[in-house]
Amino acid sequence: MRKNVFLLGLLSTVFAGSALAQTASDVAEETAADTKRLGTVVVTSRKVEESLAEVPLAITAFSAADIEKAGxxxxxxxxxxxxxxTFLDLFGASVPTPVIRGVAQTAVGQENNTAVFVDGVFIGASTGLNLSQIDFERIEVVKGPQSALYGRNSFSGAINFVTAKPDNEFGAKLELKAGNRGRQKIMASMTGPIVEDKIAGRIALAFDGWDGSYDNEEPGGGDIGGYEYKTVNGSLRFTPTxxxxxxxxGYYSEDDIDPPAIKKILANCEFKNGGPRAQNFCGSLPDADEVGSFRVLPQAEGGQRETFRTYVSANYDQDWGSISALASYSEVEFSFTEDGSRALGSTFPYVYxxxxxxxDTFEASLLQVDLPDTSTEMSGELRYTTPQDQKWRGSAGAFYYSSEDISGGGGTIVLSDLPDDFKAFCPCAPIAPGFTLGFGDGAFLGAFGPTGTIDTTDSGKRTTDSWAVFASTEFDFTSALTGRAEVRYAQDEIKFLELRTGNNGGDTFESITARFGLDYVLEDGSLLYASAARGAKSGGFDTGSDNGRFVVSAFDPESNWTYELGMKTNSIADWFYTELAVFYVDWKDIVVPQLDESFAPPISFDVNGGEAKVFGVEGSFVAEVTDNLSINGGVAWTDAEFTDAKIDTFSAFPGFGPDGDVSGLKVQRQPEWQGNLTVSYDKTITSDFDGYVRGDMLYRGKFFSDATNQTVHDARTTFNLRTGVRGDRYSLELWGENILDDGKSVASFRDVFFNNTTDGVTSPSDFSTFFPLTISATYPNRRTYGLTLRVNY
Incomplete structure (x- = not known):
C-alpha cells in the first residue's frame, strides 16, 4: 500500500504549530463531563438541542468520548x-447498505432505505456513505421513518454524523495508531479563535491506512480488503452578534480502497427445468478459512474515490423564534477495477x-473496469422555529435538493490471448462440414483484445430535482402530557438519459409523510411515548441495453407505516438507565430486483414486488454498578417477513415456480437477533493517570442472502478488548478487535461468472453452464490489534 510521506509531514507540522499556539482545551475534562449514562447525551435529532432521555424517539447516540472509547x-x-x-458492504465501498429495523435494501443501487446525513446535509451518493470518519462530535442513529422531519428517503430511519465545531479557546489533539498488517493512522486537529469572540476556526487532517486481513496469493497482486484515506475537514464559525x-x-478526502475480500460460491440447488443448471446456493455459506486462498490480479486495484463537500449553516435567534438556513454542495467521483474471478483464482476456464x-478448454483471466462515476449534489433548507419555552411550539420550512449522476464508461477485458486453434465459443453447434456456429461468441469474443469491451465514453445521466414543504407542532396538554404532529409534502422529478443511444425518460413522484405522537413524563422523570409515522421513498427507473435492445423498468414509490411504543427511564437510584421500544412496520410496494437472463450477461431490473410486515423489540441499558465498574448493552429482536410478494427472478426456481411467490419468507439481510454487551472497569493509578480495561461482545444472528431464504449467513459473535492508561493530557491504549478471529461471511449477492463452464466440460449446444450462477460472498476483517497514543493540548 502506498504511503503518503508528504501528508504525514504536513500533519506533524500542523500539530506542532497548534502546540505553540496555546494550551487551553482539555479533552479529558470533556470526557469526564460526558457521564456514562446514555440519557445525559445531548442530541439534535429533532433539529433542537435536547437530552437523549427527553426525546420521544428511539435513538442510539455516541458522543465524542463514546466514539473514542469504542474505537x-x-x-x-x-x-x-x-x-x-445492521450494515452490509456488499461490494467494497460501491454499495454500502445500512438497514434499520428490518426494512432492508432489496434493490441494491437505488437510494438506501436509511438516509445518511452529515451535520444535517443529506448524502445521496451511495459511494460516499461510508465516509472517512474524522473529528466527529457525535453520531446519532434515529430509528423509524423520519421522512417528515429529515426528508429525502429517511424511509426507515436516519443516521446523522455531527462534526466538532470551532471553539473560541485554543485546543489541539494528536492521535497516532499502529497495528498489525500495516494498520496505521495519524490524525491531528486544532481549534481556536481567529477574531476574539467573533470568528473561530477548526481544522483536522488524517492519514488512515491498512493492508487488509487477507494475503493475495497472486504473484505481484496488491492488497485485499485494505484502504488508504487522506482526509481534511475544516470549519469556520462566525458569531458577529x-x-x-x-x-x-469543507471536507475533502482522497481514498484508495483495495478490492474487497470476496469469494464466488457456485450455485448448487434449484436446477432449471430439472436439468444441470443450478440457479441458487442452498445452505450456510462457508467461512473464510473454508474457501481457501484469495487471489486477485495485479491490475485489479479496487476503488479510487475523491470526495468534496462544503456547506454553510446559519441560525438567527430572537425572542419571537429562530430562523435557520442550510446550503450544501458535494461531489463524489468513484472508479473501480475488479478481478472478474472474484478472488476464486487468477484464471477460470472457457470452452470452445x-x-x-x-x-477444448483454456484458462483466462478477466478484468472488469468501471471508469469514474460522478455524483454532484446541491441542497438548501430554510426553517422557522418558534420559541421552545412556550406551551405551543412548532416549526415550518422548505427544502430543495438537486443531484446529477453521471455513469462513466467501462467494460471487461480478458488479459489472456485466444488459443491458436480457436474457432468458436461454446455453446456452439456444427452447421455444416467445417463450419461451426458459436452462440457464445457474441457474449465473450469482444472481451478479448487490447481494449476488450471497454468504452471510455460516459454511459448515462440521471438527474433528480426535489422540493418539499414541511411543518411540525407540539402542545403541552399538561405539564406531563405532550402531543405532536409533523407533516411533509415532497415532489421528486427524476429524469434519465442514455448518453450513447439518446434514449431518455422521466417522471414526477409525489409523497406525503407524517408523524403523530404522544409522550407522558412520570413523576420519577421516566418518559413514555407512542407514535405513528408514515415513511415514503421516491419511485424511479432502471434501464438496461444489449445488442441494440433498450429496456426501461419503472417502479412506484415505496411506503410504510410504523407504529411504536417506547419507554426511557432512570429507574434505580439514578444509576441504571434503560430504553425500550416495541414497533410494527407495514411496508408496501417493496422494490425488488428481477433477473432477466435474456440479456448477456444477465441484468437485474428493479420493480415493485410486494409487501412485508416487521415486528420488533429493542432495548438498551447502562448500569454504573460501582464507581469503577460500568456495564452497558443492547438487544434487538426483529421479525421481518414478506406477506404478499412475488419476485419474477425466482419464477424459474422449481421451489418457487411458476410465479416466484416468496410470501411467508423472511426479508433478506436482516438477522432476527442482534446484541452488544460492554463491560468497563476504571481505576485510579496515580494522581495523573487512570487505568482501564474494556471488553465488547458483539452478536449478529443468522440472516438470509435473498428472499428465497436458501442462502444462509451463519450467526457470528466477535469480541473486542481494550486496555490502557488515560490522563488529562496523554493516553496510551492497547487494543484488539475480533480477537477470536471470526471469519464468517458478512454479506452476499447473486452473481454470475463471465464464462461458459463451471468444470471445463459442456456439450456443444448446451446453455446449462452459460454464465454460471454464483453467490459472491464478502468476508470480514480478521483479528486486528495495535497501540494508540493520544495527546491533548
Missing part, C-alpha cells in the same frame, strides 16, 4: 453497537471448438 471508525462499527441497525451563529465547513471441430 468507532465506520458504519459497520456504529451498527455493531446499535440495536436495530449574540443573535447570529454561522458555520462554514477448435479448428478441427473438437471441444
Amino acid at each position: 468507532l471508525t465506520d458504519l459497520n462499527d456504529v451498527a455493531d453497537f446499535t440495536p436495530g441497525l 449574540e443573535d447570529w451563529d454561522i458555520n462554514l465547513t 471448438t477448435n479448428l478441427t471441430g473438437g471441444i
Whole structure:
C-alpha cells in the first residue's frame, strides 16, 4: 500500500504549530463531563438541542468520548453497537447498505432505505456513505421513518454524523495508531479563535491506512480488503452578534480502497427445468478459512474515490423564534477495477471448438473496469422555529435538493490471448462440414483484445430535482402530557438519459409523510411515548441495453407505516438507565430486483414486488454498578417477513415456480437477533493517570442472502478488548478487535461468472453452464490489534 510521506509531514507540522499556539482545551475534562449514562447525551435529532432521555424517539447516540472509547471508525462499527441497525458492504465501498429495523435494501443501487446525513446535509451518493470518519462530535442513529422531519428517503430511519465545531479557546489533539498488517493512522486537529469572540476556526487532517486481513496469493497482486484515506475537514464559525451563529465547513478526502475480500460460491440447488443448471446456493455459506486462498490480479486495484463537500449553516435567534438556513454542495467521483474471478483464482476456464471441430478448454483471466462515476449534489433548507419555552411550539420550512449522476464508461477485458486453434465459443453447434456456429461468441469474443469491451465514453445521466414543504407542532396538554404532529409534502422529478443511444425518460413522484405522537413524563422523570409515522421513498427507473435492445423498468414509490411504543427511564437510584421500544412496520410496494437472463450477461431490473410486515423489540441499558465498574448493552429482536410478494427472478426456481411467490419468507439481510454487551472497569493509578480495561461482545444472528431464504449467513459473535492508561493530557491504549478471529461471511449477492463452464466440460449446444450462477460472498476483517497514543493540548 502506498504511503503518503508528504501528508504525514504536513500533519506533524500542523500539530506542532497548534502546540505553540496555546494550551487551553482539555479533552479529558470533556470526557469526564460526558457521564456514562446514555440519557445525559445531548442530541439534535429533532433539529433542537435536547437530552437523549427527553426525546420521544428511539435513538442510539455516541458522543465524542463514546466514539473514542469504542474505537468507532465506520458504519459497520456504529451498527455493531446499535440495536436495530445492521450494515452490509456488499461490494467494497460501491454499495454500502445500512438497514434499520428490518426494512432492508432489496434493490441494491437505488437510494438506501436509511438516509445518511452529515451535520444535517443529506448524502445521496451511495459511494460516499461510508465516509472517512474524522473529528466527529457525535453520531446519532434515529430509528423509524423520519421522512417528515429529515426528508429525502429517511424511509426507515436516519443516521446523522455531527462534526466538532470551532471553539473560541485554543485546543489541539494528536492521535497516532499502529497495528498489525500495516494498520496505521495519524490524525491531528486544532481549534481556536481567529477574531476574539467573533470568528473561530477548526481544522483536522488524517492519514488512515491498512493492508487488509487477507494475503493475495497472486504473484505481484496488491492488497485485499485494505484502504488508504487522506482526509481534511475544516470549519469556520462566525458569531458577529449574540443573535447570529454561522458555520462554514469543507471536507475533502482522497481514498484508495483495495478490492474487497470476496469469494464466488457456485450455485448448487434449484436446477432449471430439472436439468444441470443450478440457479441458487442452498445452505450456510462457508467461512473464510473454508474457501481457501484469495487471489486477485495485479491490475485489479479496487476503488479510487475523491470526495468534496462544503456547506454553510446559519441560525438567527430572537425572542419571537429562530430562523435557520442550510446550503450544501458535494461531489463524489468513484472508479473501480475488479478481478472478474472474484478472488476464486487468477484464471477460470472457457470452452470452445477448435479448428478441427473438437471441444477444448483454456484458462483466462478477466478484468472488469468501471471508469469514474460522478455524483454532484446541491441542497438548501430554510426553517422557522418558534420559541421552545412556550406551551405551543412548532416549526415550518422548505427544502430543495438537486443531484446529477453521471455513469462513466467501462467494460471487461480478458488479459489472456485466444488459443491458436480457436474457432468458436461454446455453446456452439456444427452447421455444416467445417463450419461451426458459436452462440457464445457474441457474449465473450469482444472481451478479448487490447481494449476488450471497454468504452471510455460516459454511459448515462440521471438527474433528480426535489422540493418539499414541511411543518411540525407540539402542545403541552399538561405539564406531563405532550402531543405532536409533523407533516411533509415532497415532489421528486427524476429524469434519465442514455448518453450513447439518446434514449431518455422521466417522471414526477409525489409523497406525503407524517408523524403523530404522544409522550407522558412520570413523576420519577421516566418518559413514555407512542407514535405513528408514515415513511415514503421516491419511485424511479432502471434501464438496461444489449445488442441494440433498450429496456426501461419503472417502479412506484415505496411506503410504510410504523407504529411504536417506547419507554426511557432512570429507574434505580439514578444509576441504571434503560430504553425500550416495541414497533410494527407495514411496508408496501417493496422494490425488488428481477433477473432477466435474456440479456448477456444477465441484468437485474428493479420493480415493485410486494409487501412485508416487521415486528420488533429493542432495548438498551447502562448500569454504573460501582464507581469503577460500568456495564452497558443492547438487544434487538426483529421479525421481518414478506406477506404478499412475488419476485419474477425466482419464477424459474422449481421451489418457487411458476410465479416466484416468496410470501411467508423472511426479508433478506436482516438477522432476527442482534446484541452488544460492554463491560468497563476504571481505576485510579496515580494522581495523573487512570487505568482501564474494556471488553465488547458483539452478536449478529443468522440472516438470509435473498428472499428465497436458501442462502444462509451463519450467526457470528466477535469480541473486542481494550486496555490502557488515560490522563488529562496523554493516553496510551492497547487494543484488539475480533480477537477470536471470526471469519464468517458478512454479506452476499447473486452473481454470475463471465464464462461458459463451471468444470471445463459442456456439450456443444448446451446453455446449462452459460454464465454460471454464483453467490459472491464478502468476508470480514480478521483479528486486528495495535497501540494508540493520544495527546491533548
